[in-house]
Amino acid sequence: MAVLVIADHSNDALSDSTNKTVTAAAKFGGDIDVLVAGEGAASAAAEAAKIDGVRKVLHVEGAPLKKQLAEAMEALILPLMDGYDALFVPATTMGKNVAPRIAAKLDVMQLSDVIDVQGQDTFVRPIYAGNAIMTVTSSDAKKVVTVRGTAFDAAGTANSAPVEQVSGDFGPGKSQFVSEEMTESDRPELTAAKRIVSGGRALGSDEEFQKIIEPLADKLGAAVGASRAAVDAGYAPNDYQVGQTGKIVAPELYVAVGISGAIQHLAGMKDSKIIVAINKDEEAPIFQVADYGLVADLFNAVPELIEAL
Amino acid sequence: MKVLVPVKRVIDYNVKPRVKADQTGVDLTNVKMSMNPFDEISVEEAVRMKEAGSATEIIAVSIGPQQATETLRTALAMGADRGILVKTDDDAEPLAVAKILEKIVGEEGPDLVILGKQAIDDDSNQTGQMLAALLGWPQGTFASEVKAEDGKLHVTREVDGGLQTVALDGPAIVTTDLRLNEPRYASLPNIMKAKKKPIDEKAPADYGVDLAPRLTVVKVTEPPVREAGEKVEDVPTLIEKLKSVGAL
Numbered sequence: 001m002a003v004l005v006i007a008d009h010s011n012d013a014l015s016d017s018t019n020k021t022v023t024a025a026a027k028f029g030g031d032i033d034v035l036v037a038g039e040g041a042a043s044a045a046a047e048a049a050k051i052d053g054v055r056k057v058l059h060v061e062g063a064p065l066k067k068q069l070a071e072a073m074e075a076l077i078l079p080l081m082d083g084y085d086a087l088f089v090p091a092t093t094m095g096k097n098v099a100p101r102i103a104a105k106l107d108v109m110q111l112s113d114v115i116d117v118q119g120q121d122t123f124v125r126p127i128y129a130g131n132a133i134m135t136v137t138s139s140d141a142k143k144v145v146t147v148r149g150t151a152f153d154a155a156g157t158a159n160s161a162p163v164e165q166v167s168g169d170f171g172p173g174k175s176q177f178v179s180e181e182m183t184e185s186d187r188p189e190l191t192a193a194k195r196i197v198s199g200g201r202a203l204g205s206d207e208e209f210q211k212i213i214e215p216l217a218d219k220l221g222a223a224v225g226a227s228r229a230a231v232d233a234g235y236a237p238n239d240y241q242v243g244q245t246g247k248i249v250a251p252e253l254y255v256a257v258g259i260s261g262a263i264q265h266l267a268g269m270k271d272s273k274i275i276v277a278i279n280k281d282e283e284a285p286i287f288q289v290a291d292y293g294l295v296a297d298l299f300n301a302v303p304e305l306i307e308a309l
Numbered sequence: 310m311k312v313l314v315p316v317k318r319v320i321d322y323n324v325k326p327r328v329k330a331d332q333t334g335v336d337l338t339n340v341k342m343s344m345n346p347f348d349e350i351s352v353e354e355a356v357r358m359k360e361a362g363s364a365t366e367i368i369a370v371s372i373g374p375q376q377a378t379e380t381l382r383t384a385l386a387m388g389a390d391r392g393i394l395v396k397t398d399d400d401a402e403p404l405a406v407a408k409i410l411e412k413i414v415g416e417e418g419p420d421l422v423i424l425g426k427q428a429i430d431d432d433s434n435q436t437g438q439m440l441a442a443l444l445g446w447p448q449g450t451f452a453s454e455v456k457a458e459d460g461k462l463h464v465t466r467e468v469d470g471g472l473q474t475v476a477l478d479g480p481a482i483v484t485t486d487l488r489l490n491e492p493r494y495a496s497l498p499n500i501m502k503a504k505k506k507p508i509d510e511k512a513p514a515d516y517g518v519d520l521a522p523r524l525t526v527v528k529v530t531e532p533p534v535r536e537a538g539e540k541v542e543d544v545p546t547l548i549e550k551l552k553s554v555g556a557l
Binding site for chain 1: 320325326328334335347402403404407426427429430431432433434435436437438439440441442443446447448449450451453463466467468469470471472473474475476477478481486487488522523524525526527528529530531532535537538539540541543544545547548550551554556557
């Protein structure tokens with residue numbers, strides 16, 4: 001038995017979701033190899049070699065792999081799968097983009113966003129925005145699994161697995177990277193943050209979002225999130241979005257400010273350890289999941305909170 | 310340019326799903342069903358392309374029960390030209406759906422297929438990528454902007470940490486994210502007109518695709534219920550509580 005894990009990384013650094021995916025792969029069993037495909041990705045490969053439980057790291061360099069575009073990744077990974085029984089990929093936008101292409105070419109049904117691995121055929125995954133939890137068995141010869149990071153602890157980093165340089169035939173494909181616009185922030189990344197402050201539609205404008213939410217996040221050393229309503233209204237960029245169609249988070253502390261708590265939002269944050277809700281509508285559904293609810297006008301309560309912290 | 314838009318009939322976005330007592334699935338009897346919200350965005354994008362003169366014909370496809378005709382009619386009322394219903398009462402998994410769509414692409418020869426990034430029932434987020442792989446086409450997933458430039462399709466994608474733009478050599482697959490557009494409501498005259506637009510009825514067997522599921526459901530259960538906590542009086546009490554549990 002052997003599992004190939006695809007690393008999510010920025011070439012310079014490995015994403016924490018990779019370590020969590022290794023933990024999920026360990027529950028599947030067998031030898032675990034990690035593929036680091038990128039351009040100038042030696043430091044990400046070195047980080048991957050430290051993950052506990054990893055047999056070896058396959059490091060592939062190539063310009064088309066710099067942004068891990070799906071077409072190049074498919075061409076690289078597909079031939080490698082001859083040597084593996086399963087492919088485990090973090091359910092990040094990279095993983096969601098790449099994994100189904102491999103599954104289709106292997107003629108297997110992918111298991112998306114898996115939250116538990118119960119042996120080699122049985123997997124647990126949320127459906128209907130987390131309103132139902134489905135346990136399924138797969139009859140396919142090889143398994144292709146994307147892993148929801150919040151459901152698994154990150155594997156430790158005391159290993160020193162060998163890094164093997166591998167080459168592959170992966171391009172130039174029919175897609176090219178043109179440009180990117182990344183949100184500049186000194187704050188922790190949402191899915192890895194220990195604390196998150198999220199804002200909703202009640203903020204009323206992007207100015208208020210910045211004036212109210214950001215200083216509270218600064219005070220708490222927290223990442224900033226937003227409800228879909230706030231994103232749709234243009235108060236916050238889409239990559240702040242927490243929920244069914246945004247990011248799934250489970251921090252130690254989640255502070256929901258002016259968020260009513262639609263089921264789609266709850267789907268993205270209800271596994272947080274402690275939830276605080278600040279909302280002036282005491283009937284808001286967010287209070288049904290909040291450990292501590294404060295019924296108050298956020299424009300008074302949040303500045304007071306910032307002052308007192 | 311011909312555009313193919315697959316649409317799925319799913320539980321309405323505003324309905325809270327209830328798990329069946331026998332744990333075999335989610336209860337859909339007498340539940341309001343609608344077009345998957347991401348598919349509405351796909352239809353809207355195709356219709357805008359047609360209005361802008363870049364698309365010539367829009368074909369909507371649905372794979373599902375007889376009632377999926379209603380979903381197709383919605384697409385036709387929004388502006389699609391004709392529909393194809395691949396009728397089945399079985400749950401088709403994304404892999405099987407992608408295989409049927411591959412065959413339809415072969416027959417219809419579209420230059421672009423626009424799909425929703427995920428369906429809000431099974432939350433798989435697979436079909437578009439699978440179809441792209443089966444066809445050997447490039448893909449622009451989770452799109453927030455699509456435009457033709459220098460003979461290529463430029464797709465801006467919602468990725469972790471921001472936005473990424475890729476250029477695709479057509480024909481191509483696009484999957485839609487929420488911010489791509491705001492779908493229109495069909496007007497009454499257009500709803501009436503849609504009743505006269507043709508819908509072809511097919512079966513999975515017409516495309517030689519086996520729908521036998523690869524995944525077997527063992528059980529479907531309610532998620533663990535999170536108990537509501539307590540309401541606190543004021544900000545100082547909130548801080549005190551958070552300190553007492555070590556959250557601050």
